Amino acid sequence: MIRNIAFDPFVPLAALLVIAGFAAVLMAFAAWRGLRGWPWRAVAAIGVVTALANPALHQELRDPLTDIVILVVDDSDSQSLSDRAQQVAFARAQIEARIARLADTELRVVHVRDGADNRGTLLMSRLAEAMANEPRGRLAGAILLSDGQLHDADIAVDFPAPLHLLVTGRSTDWDRRLLVQNAPSFAILDEEVILTLLVEDQGAVPTNIGDTSQIIVAIDGGPAQSYTIPVGRPIEVPVVLPHGGMNVIQFTLPDMEGELTNRNNSAMVQINGVRDRLRVLLVSGEPHNGERTWRNLLKSDASVDLVHFTILRPPTKQDGVPVNELSLIAFPTRELFMEKVDDFDLIIFDRYKLRGILPGDYLDNIARYVEDGGAVLFAAGPDFATADSIYRSALSRVIPAAPTGIVIEKGYKPRLTETGARHPVTEGLGGLSAATDEPEWGRWFRQIELEPQSGEVVMSGADGQPLLILDRVGEGRVAVLGSDHAWLWTRGIEGGGPQLELLRRLAHWMMKEPELEEEALTATVEGNAMTITRRTLSNGARSVEVEAPDGRITALTLDEASPGRFTATFEGSQMGLYRIVDGDEQAVTVLGPAAPREFEETIATRDRLAPVVAATRGGVLALADGVPDIRRVAQGRPAAGRGWIGITPREAYVTQSTSLKPLVSPLMWLVILAALSVFAWLREGRR
Known part of the structure; x- marks a missing residue:
């Protein structure tokens, strides 16, 4: 029960002050003039003012509240x-026991785990959340059990009581880590890309460790190479990407005896390999309507360097025109097909026939170019079915289809074969998803009858005859398009068709663009979810094995999303490099960073939280020295010392009831004032 004197005036406070002031002036004037009886009148005036102020007894019934200490x-x-x-664990148990021994004190325990999306330790954010859940007037202190490595130290927390940090770890801790300071997102194939690496030691580094370290480099989980690099100094490492598309480069340091962890001993970089320029040689045997279709397609691609020759004057043409009057340049056959043929990524023979321009050894060199990794596309016209066909040369050993000598002249709609519905060059072409779909595009009117020798028939034409055949020869690729009427789609005849998309895919498949590989295994990552896609020309169920960073293998069954495309989603529980394997196909991908943010800096520190703790007069102590005692200290006093930390009692309470009773009733005031007045009159009269 709390009691005190309060006032409940009968008149407004302003009026009371005016009355009191007027009475004081009168009494001062009476005293100055020396009037008889003024002291007694002054006593009566004071009584009147006091009665109007109505003094009362104020009583409160309070329930005290416990103090709250937050343990993070x-x-x-x-x-x-x-x-x-x-x-x-030991410190928490000790703190819980010591808080329990303090009267009227409660402990709130909250936990901090790794922030989502690799945001690290959000210690101050968690403390702010805990503060918001408790009455501010009851917070007597907060204790942080941490290594001091937090990632939101810039968040200002206005804590109203002492804040303490009990630091984990040992003074002898040390660690070695690997950092990638500079790595591009894209790189040109066959050119060196420079990565900047730094090997750094932290903490109490042993003197026998040395100032160099081995580093192991592997691309896409392939064969590893080892190098020796200095410690504590950035080093530039040249890397040449082996293929187009995404390349995953992994750098690894060997484990060192006594270091805190090896989770930061590796780093992974994903670099997309792109070609500088795609060099294409287009050789047109003669001018025709479809020639411009090829030229426009290749010229519209900014990444393509096109060299185009059209044979306008064959050696057999003799019309008597003097040579010095001809404006046509000589066809640089030797330079193109013998000396610089390997400089091209793709060669297209558009309605070319044997005319004595290219000797047999030139054509044999082109066949060798294919077998060594080059690409040749044959766009066949009527001449392909004649005795002058390019098939009647050394190139026959790389051409996957032989002409029968028949030229089909009738209208037909190109269709996808069963294989074509699954092949990335023709999959979903023009909206078709299966070979049984009826194409809505226009007809072609000429086709060269072909007899497939090897490869895959992905499109058929008149009477189901092979129209487009794709093949791999040695390290290279060859395609045969058995018609020269693709240009009809360009002109929009009978509604046209997806000729630009078909020819673009065909050209890029031949130049080995990764997204058009018919047998491929890829993985894309979003958050902790990994989407695995297996593209194949074969039928039947598919499954893959997923190897996690810790070596654990998970078998995963894929579902067929579309013909030739199987997918599945895998939830990764660890950050790092994952390897996906399906027979001879394998892929690697990175889930999160190779070294999570939690392991970028592992040595316990007090520096980041020391200013925040000092602002509340709290303390920073090492748990290695023991768990400190907990004491009560007054507000504003130092709250930490050697072997102890303090909390500030808040003395919070809840008011259950309150009452206000006049000290003197109004009738009693009347009697008192009347008695004072009479007494003053009698005293004055007696004098």
């Missing part, structure tokens, strides 16, 4: 290093 336990991954988890 850092359970992030960096706290799993060494014996930090045991330190935290």
Whole structure:
């Protein structure tokens, strides 16, 4: 019960002040003039003012509230290093016991785990959340059990009581880490790309470690190479990407005895390999309507360097025109087909026939070019079915179809074969998803009858005859298009068709663009989810094995999303490099960073939280020295010392009831004032 004197005036406060002031002036004037009886009149005036002020007894019935101490336990991954988890468990048990021994004090325990999306330890954010859930007037202190490595130290927390940090770890801790300081997102194939790496030692580094380290480099999980690099100094590492598309480069340091963790001993970089320029040689045997279709397609691609020759004057043409009057340049056959043929990524023979321009050894060199990794596309016209066909040359050993000598002259709609519905060159072409779909595009009117020798028939034409055949020869690729009427789609005849998309895919498949590989295994990552896609020409169920960073293997069954395309989603529980294997096909991908943010800096520190703790007069102590005692200290006093930390009692309470009773009733005031007045009159009269 709390009691005190309060006032409940009968008149407004302003009026009361005016009355009191007027009475004071009168009494001062009477005293100055020396009038008889003025002291007694002054006593009566004071009585009147006091009665109007109405003094009362104020009583409150209060229930005291307990003080609250917040214990923030850092359970992030960096706290799993060494014996930090045991330190935290022991310290928590001791703090809970000591708070329990303090009267009228409660403990609130909250935990901090790794932030989503690799945001690290959000210690101050968790403390702010805990503060918001408790009455501010009851907070007597907060204790942080952490290694001091937090990633939101810039968040201002206005804590109204002492804040303390109990640091885990040991003074002898040390660690070695690998950082990639500079790595591009894209790189040109066959050219060196420079990556900047830094190997750094932290903490109490042993003197016998040395100032160099081995580093192992592997691309897409392939054969590893080892190098020796200095410690503590950035080093530039040249890398040549082996293929187009995404390349995953992994750098790994060997484990060192005594270091805190090897989770930061590796780093992974994903670099997309792109070609500088695609060099294409287009050789047109003669001018025709479809020639411009090829030229426009290749010229419209900014990444293509096109060299185009049209044979306008064959050697057999003799019309008597003097040579010095001809404006046509000589066809540089030797330079193109013998000396510089390997400089081209793709050669297209558009309605070319044997005319004595290219000797047999030139054509044999082109066949060798294909077998060594080059690409040739044959766009066949009527001449392909004659005795002058280019098939009647050394190129026959790389051409996957032989002409029968028949030229089909009738209208037909090109269609996808069963294989074509699955092949990335023709899959979904023009909206078709299966070979049984009826094409809505226009007809072609000429086709060269072909007899497939090898490869895959992906499109058929008149009477189901092979129209487009794709093949791999040695290290290279060859395609035969058995018609020269693709230009009809360009002109929009009978509604046209997807000729630009078909020819673009065909050209890029031949130049080995990764997204058009018919047998491919890829993985894309979003958050912790990995979408695995297997593209294949074969039928039947598919499954893959997923190898996690810790070596654990998970078998995963894929579902057929479309013909030739199987997919599945895999939830990864670890960050790092994952390897996906399906027979001879394999892929690697990275889930999150190779070294999570929690392991970028692992040595316990007090520097980041020291300014925040000092602002509340709290303390920073090492758990390795023991769990400190907990005391009560007054507000504003230092709240930490050697072996102890303090909390500030808040003396919070809840008012259950309140009452206000006049000290003197109005009738009693009347009697008192009347008695004072009479007494003053009698005293004055007696004098």
